[in-house]
Amino acid sequence: MPDIIQLLPDSVANQIAAGEVVQRPASVLKELVENSIDAGSTKIQVVVKDAGKTLLQVIDNGCGMSETDARMCFERHATSKIRKANDLFDIRTMGFRGEAMAAIAAIATVELKTKKYDAELGTYLHISGSTFEEQKPVNCQIGTNISVKNLFFNVPARRKFLKTNSTELKHLMEEFQHVALGFPEIEMQLIHNDVEIYNLPASKIYNRIINVLGRSATQNLVPIQSETTIAKIKGYVGKPEHARKSPGEQFFFVNNRYMKHPYFYKAVLSAYENIIPQGMLPSFFIYFDVNPNSIDINIHPTKTEIKFENERELWAIVQATVKEGLGKHSLVPSIDFNQEQAFDIPNLRKGEPVEPPQIKINPNYNPFDSQRHSKSSIHNPSGGNASFQKPPLDWQALYNGFDAAPKEHFKPENQFPQSPIQQTFTSNHPSEPGRYFQLKGRYILTAVKSGLMVIDQKRAHERILFDEYIYKIGTQAGLGQKLLYPQKVELDTMDAELFRSVISEVNRLGFEVEAFGANTFVVNSIPAEFPDSDVGVWVTQIIDNLKENQKDFKEALRENMVRSLAKFLSIPYGKILSQEEMAHINDKLFVSPMPNLTPDGKNIVTIIGMDEIEKKLKQ
Numbered sequence: 001m002p003d004i005i006q007l008l009p010d011s012v013a014n015q016i017a018a019g020e021v022v023q024r025p026a027s028v029l030k031e032l033v034e035n036s037i038d039a040g041s042t043k044i045q046v047v048v049k050d051a052g053k054t055l056l057q058v059i060d061n062g063c064g065m066s067e068t069d070a071r072m073c074f075e076r077h078a079t080s081k082i083r084k085a086n087d088l089f090d091i092r093t094m095g096f097r098g099e100a101m102a103a104i105a106a107i108a109t110v111e112l113k114t115k116k117y118d119a120e121l122g123t124y125l126h127i128s129g130s131t132f133e134e135q136k137p138v139n140c141q142i143g144t145n146i147s148v149k150n151l152f153f154n155v156p157a158r159r160k161f162l163k164t165n166s167t168e169l170k171h172l173m174e175e176f177q178h179v180a181l182g183f184p185e186i187e188m189q190l191i192h193n194d195v196e197i198y199n200l201p202a203s204k205i206y207n208r209i210i211n212v213l214g215r216s217a218t219q220n221l222v223p224i225q226s227e228t229t230i231a232k233i234k235g236y237v238g239k240p241e242h243a244r245k246s247p248g249e250q251f252f253f254v255n256n257r258y259m260k261h262p263y264f265y266k267a268v269l270s271a272y273e274n275i276i277p278q279g280m281l282p283s284f285f286i287y288f289d290v291n292p293n294s295i296d297i298n299i300h301p302t303k304t305e306i307k308f309e310n311e312r313e314l315w316a317i318v319q320a321t322v323k324e325g326l327g328k329h330s331l332v333p334s335i336d337f338n339q340e341q342a343f344d345i346p347n348l349r350k351g352e353p354v355e356p357p358q359i360k361i362n363p364n365y366n367p368f369d370s371q372r373h374s375k376s377s378i379h380n381p382s383g384g385n386a387s388f389q390k391p392p393l394d395w396q397a398l399y400n401g402f403d404a405a406p407k408e409h410f411k412p413e414n415q416f417p418q419s420p421i422q423q424t425f426t427s428n429h430p431s432e433p434g435r436y437f438q439l440k441g442r443y444i445l446t447a448v449k450s451g452l453m454v455i456d457q458k459r460a461h462e463r464i465l466f467d468e469y470i471y472k473i474g475t476q477a478g479l480g481q482k483l484l485y486p487q488k489v490e491l492d493t494m495d496a497e498l499f500r501s502v503i504s505e506v507n508r509l510g511f512e513v514e515a516f517g518a519n520t521f522v523v524n525s526i527p528a529e530f531p532d533s534d535v536g537v538w539v540t541q542i543i544d545n546l547k548e549n550q551k552d553f554k555e556a557l558r559e560n561m562v563r564s565l566a567k568f569l570s571i572p573y574g575k576i577l578s579q580e581e582m583a584h585i586n587d588k589l590f591v592s593p594m595p596n597l598t599p600d601g602k603n604i605v606t607i608i609g610m611d612e613i614e615k616k617l618k619q
Helices: 010-021 025-039 067-074 085-091 100-106 156-160 165-182 205-213 262-271 312-326 395-401 419-426 457-474 493-500 502-509 532-548 557-569 579-589 610-618
Strands: 043-049 056-059 109-115 121-128 133-137 145-149 188-194 197-198 221-227 232-238 250-254 255-260 284-289 371-378 383-389 436-439 444-448 451-456 478-492 512-515 521-525 606-610
Touching: 010 100, 010 284, 025 043, 025 056, 025 100, 025 145, 025 165, 043 165, 067 133, 156 284, 156 444, 165 188, 165 197, 165 205, 165 250, 165 493, 188 221, 197 205, 197 232, 205 221, 205 232, 205 284, 221 312, 221 451, 232 250, 232 312, 250 262, 255 478, 262 284, 262 312, 436 579, 444 579, 451 579, 451 610, 457 557, 478 532, 493 521, 502 512, 521 532, 532 557, 606 610
Parallel strands: 043 188, 250 284
Antiparallel strands: 043 056, 056 145, 109 121, 109 145, 121 133, 188 197, 221 232, 232 284, 250 255, 371 383, 436 444, 444 451, 451 606, 478 521, 512 521
């Protein structure tokens, strides 16, 4: 029987390695820019076309390469940064594996121009799918200019699974942010389809954060700093009132390298405990400066997962540093000794005897006495006398204080056959209209044939608005009203790109929004029922919704937009509703084809059956 195990050809091995190193265009950007940083560049320009699928070009003014080095850099495991195994435990550069260039050249067409500062001519290389097509001297600038074209051209299965241009551009911008925030001293520029997205001058950390996120972040950041024998920690954290529901502005850096670290992430959240609402996420930009011997960055091909030698100690240091920063700026809960007291404490003079409070009772009071009024009275807290009364025998009289329900209830105009879900709930429709009660400004309670129906008022209103807006969009574009004073909304660069991709759908809802500069938008019209003071807040929520539903947003773009609008305009918890309002919500809800679930799948209605109520009372 012949042998069946054999060595793979280098071209195949490189394509397999590329699957680990190059996942999408953003991976190429990360590897190339990191190489530029290691080359000592002070200026890096990134040019992208079609979200990196057609072209991804990185131009730097670093040290450049010789003719031999230019050819060697595309060989597997060829690197200038590692000489022996012990070097892996003292890594101070961004790239060190020697796999990135070989992996990129295996699945794309690569053109390289490079020149050292003391050379008269540079070197030009052309590689396609690991095959060297051409190498020759060329006149070029000092540094390196590398172009990666037609990514995954020879791996159609990988190219087919690339996402839309907007999604891939989002990942490109994220990787660019990671590097830009890690090295603020380097001038960086990002251009996509001949449009400049970022132009970041060399600066300090604070200015780099502002340049990346926009001027709106100027008043939102609090500096933090601590120095221990384990690590030096510095950076900025966001104020609690500016916490957001979606992630996106949470950054850890160790020795200027971006990293993901869920353990330290929990340390930051614990520092914000009890000062931000549950489910909200604060912004933070935290930089660790540690001894390279105390970390291991060689545990994942992307080098974003890093193992620390003293994780527990660092957890406590991170939490304490963030708390100290918030405390210095009076952003943590404190006792307000100047607030008005909820009760009066009598002044006690020196030597004055302390007497226990006197409680007056009626020893002859009998709650089962048949007489309507008790012969005695009890002293009430306000100082007057309140007579005790026996509850009336007619329990229906207890409801006399409530408003009567309107005689004419809302009747749906569209009398279509009801779905099984509608039939289930409408069969339990209140048999006595008008008997609605509100519990803690959150739930609507009403008696039905099978027991007690509980309706979540905010979720019910959200479902009603969602159905109405979906119907409007399905028939015609929503009608808006012009604002007397158009409102400007300023966003950071990444949020602006996301919002720009959905402006057409926003305008179909009755808005009139148009771009006004790179990261600014002007709102000229809003739907008639929309509060004009909340336009900026709603835009932020739209962007949060985009980030949370990035995977399926493109497939159901319009539905997601309407869902976000319905959630924003629905009545808040705590709002006191009248009998008419509760009846209106109840009637409108059960016209919906899906009255039991919100658009995002949360329960709206539940029924507590009579059997369950009786069982509880028998215990």
